[in-house]
Amino acid sequence: MTRKSRLLTAGSVIVLVALMVALLLMWRPAIAPVSTPPATSFDAQTRVAGARVVALGDCIVCHTAKGGRPFAGGLPLATPFGTIYATNITPDPETGIGNWSLTAFKRALRDGVSRDGHLLYPAFPYIHFTRISDSDIAAAYAYLMTREPVNATTPANDLVFPLNFRPPLALWNLQFLHAGPRPPDTSKDARWNRGKLLVDGLGHCASCHSPLNLIGGEKAGHGFDGGVVDGWEAPALNALSAAPKPWTQDQLVMYLRSGRASEHGAAAGPMLPVTRDLATVPDEDVQAIAAYILSIQKPTSSDADIPLDAKLANLAATQPGAALFAASCAQCHGPAAPMQSIGERPSLAFSTAVNAATPRNAIQMMLSGNGWHGEDRENYMPAFSQIYDDHQIAELASYIRATYSQRGPWQDVATMAARIRQENHAR
Ligand code: HEC
Ligand code: HEC
Ligand code: HEC
Incomplete structure (x- = not known):
């Protein structure tokens, strides 16, 4: 046998054994x-x-x-x-x-x-x-x-070969898959253990909030580093959180139960239905979830980072997006907006979307808005996908970034707006 054919034979034996093992497993x-x-x-x-x-x-x-x-x-x-x-x-x-x-x-x-x-x-x-x-x-x-x-x-699934x-x-x-329940961590209290069980188990929070590898598994060692789901970024929930103001127990519970937190923002996209479900479960469950999430975060910034609206208005007034913002957004998000002055709607300066590393969620929010759902109509924001083109969406995104965040400008915003619009269209 030549060296090459020996290698080929060895190769086919390995493939055959692997197939047999797989057959047994499956x-x-x-x-x-x-x-x-x-x-x-x-x-x-x-x-x-x-x-x-x-x-x-x-x-x-x-x-x-x-x-x-x-x-x-x-x-x-x-x-x-x-x-x-x-x-x-x-x-x-x-x-x-x-x-x-x-x-x-x-x-x-x-x-x-x-x-x-x-x-x-x-x-x-x-x-x-x-x-x-x-x-x-x-x-x-x-x-x-x-x-x-x-x-x-x-309906029958529509998957690429060989995954069909x-x-x-x-x-x-x-x-x-690491099958079966896990024992509680006895060094932690009952609420923390309940929270961990709900977050890692039933709540499957990591399935959205963790990055996935090429074969769709959660990347080892990167739990809760943030992921992308249905065109939205599910932000990091651990120490990498981009939230400009550290979460507190009360704010997290409010967010998870009502889809809105006065010192953060609103739950939109795929997070909205999660909060709708959590609104129906006993308070102690949401308290436990929040306690566990807090335990994996550490404050990354202090309030000092959050610019005050008043200072800002002039700062960015010369930006190209300023006129668009004044026309379409200020009635709800401007410093004089009634909801903001009675403290019910957070300033965009508190928003994770506005402070995130990428403009994805800010763009999604503008393109898709946040639907009108009766009881939580305070969260309603109209969709601007039909009103503004990618270039205008990009100007608006760059404007709110410059106005409401201390973190540097986003790059290639118009390209991302175009891409997200396409993704939304295909969905
Ligand atoms: C993130 C989306 C998602 C969530 C949340 C979800 N499921 Fe599913 N479930 C699916 C999908 C998709 C399938 C089909 C998978 C397939 O065909 O291989 C499925 C399949 C199943 C099946 C198998 C049905 C069959 O005919 O083989 C059961 C049982 C099931 N789910 C129960 C549940 C229960 C109970 C919950 C809540 C505790 C739940 N699912 C939550 C997406 C979900
Ligand atoms: C179906 C995917 C999905 C699941 C499941 C999910 N999330 Fe989310 N989550 C998101 C997305 C997307 C956002 C961003 C929403 C936005 O910007 O309005 C988000 C936002 C959040 C935020 C706000 C973060 C910030 O800094 O603004 C928190 C907190 C959060 N999720 C906690 C949880 C917890 C706890 C669970 C499990 C109980 C969970 N999520 C399950 C997709 C998901
Ligand atoms: C009718 C009122 C209304 C208008 C008009 C409006 N928004 Fe919103 N917007 C909301 C509400 C309500 C929310 C969710 C609660 C919150 O975060 O304040 C929101 C959320 C957002 C967020 C995400 C903040 C977060 O993390 O929750 C961004 C970014 C945003 N709006 C930008 C804009 C821009 C840019 C415009 C103009 C093109 C605009 N909005 C017009 C009501 C409005």
Whole structure:
């Protein structure tokens, strides 16, 4: 044998062994179907506990299509690898999880395996849900099994080859899934441990707030350094936070429950539905989440960095965006705006978006606005995507940056505005 053919043979043996190992790993048995458990088999207390678990896990956010029935699936989730549709998790036996036993449900949340044995894509955050306790899983099951069954077939995923083929997920899981709940850290108090469990488990906060690597896993050692989701930046929540004023327990709780904090800004984009869900859970859960998040931050700046509006107006008045700002933004964001003077709307100087390293969220906010949602209409901001072109959006972004932040100017703002507009369009 030549050297080359020996190498080739050795290579094919390695590939063959790897394939066999992968096949073994990816083989999961089906769990026998059951008949849908009657509502009477779950007590009221468990169902109420389940509502809390399901809210903390944002299950409804992903599992409900725009204008669709709750939990009936069909929402397209855009990933760099194509589109994945969230499935129907109503108790419909044919198209939902009506014939799933608790064992099958638990395996899906802990191991990312469907009832029939196929592996689930990590767009479903099972790598976080794996930490949920047995009793919380049972409660979520009771809650979901007592929802209205909806017969709705989930559209087929549209993924690039070879990811449309599920078995290789077994290899992904080897690296990123550390199955099962974690023991509490006994050096910390109960609230901190509850917070960590909610943040890392049910709340799956890191799935948005951490950077992802090329194969869609969370980058090791960079937890909560900030990530990008649906065209928005999910800001760093750790010591890298760009918030100009350090978060406090009260401000975090206010933000997480109402989507607005008087010394920061508003929750927009993909964070908005998270805060809607957190508004429905007991205060102690949000207090615990906030306590844990605070423990991973350390103040990066002091109030001294925050410019006062009054000083600013003249400072940046000569900037090209000044006239646009006066025409379209000042009635809400200017120093004389009524909401600002009664202290309900923070100055843009407090905004993480305005102080961030990139203009992404400031641009998104201008292009997309923040929809009108009845009870939290204080958070309403109109969308300017139809009103201003990329160049004007860039002028506005540069103007608010110069006016409200001490951090240097953003570069290539118009290019980013064009890119974000395109991304939004494609979505
Ligand atoms: C970030 C979006 C997201 C969230 C949040 C989410 N899911 Fe899912 N879930 C998905 C996607 C996407 C799939 C389909 C994955 C696939 O087809 O491989 C899925 C699949 C499932 C499945 C498997 C269904 C089947 O037919 O195989 C179950 C069960 C499930 N989710 C339950 C839940 C529960 C319970 C919660 C809340 C605790 C939840 N999900 C929260 C995105 C999400
Ligand atoms: C679906 C993705 C997603 C999930 C899940 C998510 N976030 Fe966010 N979060 C975002 C985005 C995007 C922003 C930026 C919103 C904006 O600028 O208005 C954000 C903003 C925030 C902010 C404000 C940061 C700042 O400095 O302004 C906090 C605090 C926060 N999230 C905490 C959490 C916590 C705690 C969880 C888990 C319970 C969580 N997030 C889950 C996407 C997400
Ligand atoms: C009708 C009132 C209104 C108008 C007009 C308006 N905004 Fe807003 N804007 C809001 C509200 C409400 C928020 C969310 C709460 C907050 O942060 O003050 C917001 C948030 C923002 C944010 C994000 C701050 C954060 O981190 O939460 C930016 C950036 C912003 N606006 C820029 C602009 C610019 C630039 C214009 C003009 C092109 C404009 N806004 C026009 C009401 C308005």
